[in-house]
Amino acid sequence: MGSSIFYFLGFVSIFTALMVILSKSPINSVLYLVITFFSIAAQFVLLNAGFLAAVLVIVYAGAIMVLFLFVVMLLNLNKEYEPHxxxxxxxxxxxxxxxxxxxxxxxxxxxxxxxxxxxxxxxxYAASTGTIQNLGKSLFSDYLLPFEISSVLFLAAMVGAVFLGKKEKSSPKVSAEKI
Amino acid sequence: MDATQIIKTIPIEHYVILSTILFAIGVTGVLMRRNAIIIFMSIELMLNAATLLLTAFSTYRSDTPGQVFVFFIMVVAAAEVAVGLAIIVMIYRNIKSIDINVLNKLKW
Incomplete structure (x- = not known):
């Protein structure tokens, strides 16, 4: 039972990963990548890592993929323009x-x-390996310093993203013809 | 549907093969496509292949720190996506294209 679910999920993730790199329009790629992430999250559930599955669905399939979709729509890349x-x-x-x-x-x-x-x-094998309780204990005792440093990394990434995305008023526009 | 049943029925090699295939698909995507966003998504695919393998080994060895490292990989990937997408939007705003073959000023 469990093994057939594993092989089915593996097939789904390989197929959708192939479709990510083979499909023509970027929007289809993003949607296929969401399915890939969901199948990997299901693999995590099979492996008794429920917390990581939840984080993968919320952070990757929820936040990051919405960001990708947002950028694809913002840049109006939906048309299949890509010169091959x-x-x-x-x-x-x-x-x-x-x-x-x-x-x-x-x-x-x-x-x-x-x-x-x-x-x-x-x-x-200890059944409590991937529970939130054990993960939290390990994260906040042995890996407290990397955890805090990662918050600094997030701050740097946030400031960097805002700085890069800001429109510069004074700088001369570089047009496409010039390049 | 216990994880012990998974460990007994599925050898770890199958997880290794699955994540190897996913990683190779990601590498192929980076090499084949010209669209910067697709290349970025292929990189995410490679990160997730590594994540799956770490989780599998962590469960098979009942080793919690492996999953903590998966957590850190996700943190770094989120920060990377924020900065990378900002760079892509900036490139598009400047040259009206995200074709990586246009961005060859630093190539030679």
Whole structure:
């Protein structure tokens, strides 16, 4: 039962990820990416990491993807304007990605170590690994300093985004013809 | 539908293969497309492949800090998206296009 759900979710996430990079209009890509994130969140639920699944749905599928959708609509990219890369470049990109995949999977098959460590984990599996309680304890005791630093990172990102997005009045406009 | 059942029935290799495939799809997207927003979304896809793998290993080893790192990856990705989208909007405002082949001033 659980394993068939895993394979179904894996199929859905691979298919939608392929559609993200293959679909013509950016809006379709964003919507497919939302489905990919939902299937990955379902994988997290299967792995007993409910908190991470909630964060993935709220932060990624909720906030970040809405931001992407907002930018796509703001820039009016919905029309399929994209001048396509040369077919050879596309071909080379696909070949390079496929070679990377084959290399990584070959490296995985070359090392037979993983199975043993998995068996060790199964014997001592604690059901409370991914609960909010354990995660919070670990986050606020061992990883308190990185947590606080990440809030500073957020402040820097916020200021940077506002500064970049601000319209400059005095600077001369660079027009498309010039470039 | 317990996680122990998942651990017993699905070998960790399948999670590794799944996230490898997702990562390779992300790399292919970065190499193939010219639209800056699609490239950005492919980067998000790669980040999520790494996230899935970290979570899988964390559950299989019952190791909580792995999931804390996933949390930090999400934090950094959110900050990155905010700045990156601001840069993309700025580029579009200046040159009226987000085709990355137009942005080759720093290339040579």
């Amino acid at each position: 890369k040369h077919i050879y470049i596309k071909f080379a990109g696909g070949i390079a990605g496929g070679i990377l995949l084959v290399t990584l999977i070959g490296a995985l098959h070359g090392s037979g170590e993983i199975a043993d460590s998995t068996l060790n984990g199964e014997a001592s």
